[in-house]
Amino acid sequence: MENRQPVRVGISIGDVNGIGPEVTIKALSDNRILQDCSVVIYASTRTLSFYKKAIKEHDFQYQSIKTADQIDPRKINVINCWGDDLRIEPGQKTEAGGKHAFLSLEAATADLAANKIDVLVTAPISKETIQKAGFQFPGHTEYLADMSGVAEALMMMVSENLRVALVSSHIALKEVPEQLTKEKILNKIKALNTSLKRDFKIVRPKIAVLGLNPHAGEKGAMGQEESEVITPAIQAAKQEDILVNGPFPADGFFGSEARKHYDAVLAMYHDQGLAPFKALAFDSGVNFTAGLPVVRTSPDHGTAFDIAGKGIASETSMRSAIYLAVDIYRNREFIREIEANPLQSQPQNNKGRD
Known part of the structure; x- marks a missing residue:
């Protein structure tokens, strides 16, 4: 070598x-x-x-x-x-x-x-x-x-074993819900899974997907995106033999033990993923364009x-x-x-x- x-x-x-x-x-x-x-x-x-x-x-x-x-x-x-x-x-x-x-x-x-x-x-x-x-x-x-x-590329933030990817990146917050579709989220999950295998040599990656709304929608009380868009995308990814779970409530996920069981996290929008990432790894973090x-x-x-x-x-x-x-x-x-x-x-x- x-x-x-x-x-x-x-x-x-x-x-x-x-x-x-x-x-x-x-x-x-x-x-x-x-x-x-x-x-x-x-x-x-x-x-x-x-x-x-x-x-x-x-x-x-x-x-x-x-x-x-x-x-x-x-x-x-x-x-x-x-x-x-x-x-x-x-x-x-x-x-x-x-x-x-x-x-x-x-x-x-x-x-x-x-x-x-x-x-x-x-x-x-x-x-x-x-x-x-x-x-x-x-x-x-x-x-x-x-x-x-x-x-469309996949924006991913990386610091050692902490990897956070985004479904949407540089758009206004008010545009995020209309940008989220089952197809788009599924494609991002698949792109993230491929990158983890090819770019990070993880044989069977485990991916966590965050919800969009507070408490991941609270079973519809705080929004329908989780039940109508995000969960169907996750289920479709599972049908393709991808190890993916969610949607998880975004507010507590990064501080929980659950995060340690996953190789990457897929966030719905820019600040949802980058705010906690930079709080945890501001000095060492890297922006990687996957896909x-x-x-x-x-x-x-x-x-x-x-x-x-x-x-x-x-x-x-x-x-x-x-x-x-x-x-x-x-x-x-x-x-x-x-x-x-x-x-x-x-x-x-x-x-x-x-």
């Missing part, structure tokens, strides 16, 4: 005025992260030099390359996506910040599509500023689904303009995002090898057999 090729990790820098450059530099300053990967940062050497000096991270070393074809293995490589005329204003929401975040993302996803990098880690963007630059999606998840030709042919992860925090450039942003989530992307790529690689050699069985104990 020591001779295997390092995973090529592309990093889009996010909004240059947010904490993306800072947490990227900090996460990569420990060279141990390069033992199993080669890194390509899509930004500019001037941008990285600016933040390296601002946060006094002197151990951060990198080299400039023109294209991803020139990646130096187990090193930090930088592709210049723009010139030196960008005015960097830490903490400020500017149109330039959004424009250059989009330039970075476009360059990184182009190389991902061309198989010049293996995985993509996205630093945080400001949806407000990047949309002014022509980005026409609610977020990274929807953008990458469109790029991959997938109707795509490509691997994409991201820190679970935003641009944090209020602390940008001050040297106090935690890099833990970015580091976890890099490690998780590499792990998922390796897991998929393992599955591909097994499927390519169906007659290659694992060693078995034949003791006692004829």
Whole structure:
């Protein structure tokens, strides 16, 4: 295993005025992260030099390359996506910040599509500023689904054995009930089940599904979605031999012992899943876009303009995002090898057999 090729990790820098450059530099300053990967940062050497000096991270070393074809293995490589005329204003929401975040993302996803990098880690963007630059999606998840030709991706938050996926993500709360259908929830359950097997190597995943209403509807007293939509979807999934239970009341589930018996939780909407997840794992959490042919992860925090450039942003989530992307790529690689050699069985104990 020591001779295997390092995973090529592309990093889009996010909004240059947010904490993306800072947490990227900090996460990569420990060279141990390069033992199993080669890194390509899509930004500019001037941008990285600016933040390296601002946060006094002197151990951060990198080299400039023109294209991803020139990646130096187990090193930090930088592709210049723009010139030196960008005015960097830490903490400020500017149109330039959004424009250059989009330039970075476009360059990184182009190389991902061309198989010049293996995985993509996205630093945080400001949806407000990047949309002014022509980005026409609610977020990274929807953008990458469109790029991959997938109707709808699955947003999943990951921290060690805590995994929370969403049926609906970046929509207004008032639109959630009308978005929930038996078919959509069933598809999300199936996508989550597949991801747990393929991306996390869990042979028989156990999935918990949350209700939409308080007390999971209280048998219809607080809403009909559980009985009319969610439960039928769960029953249909069980018919397909998926180990899934629910709907569980969302308010107490994450604090209960029941959570420990499941490999993942499927929440109905954004804050129902992300609020408890971030309360439990804010520093270490990773946003993973499941259901795509490509691997994409991201820190679970935003641009944090209020602390940008001050040297106090935690890099833990970015580091976890890099490690998780590499792990998922390796897991998929393992599955591909097994499927390519169906007659290659694992060693078995034949003791006692004829």
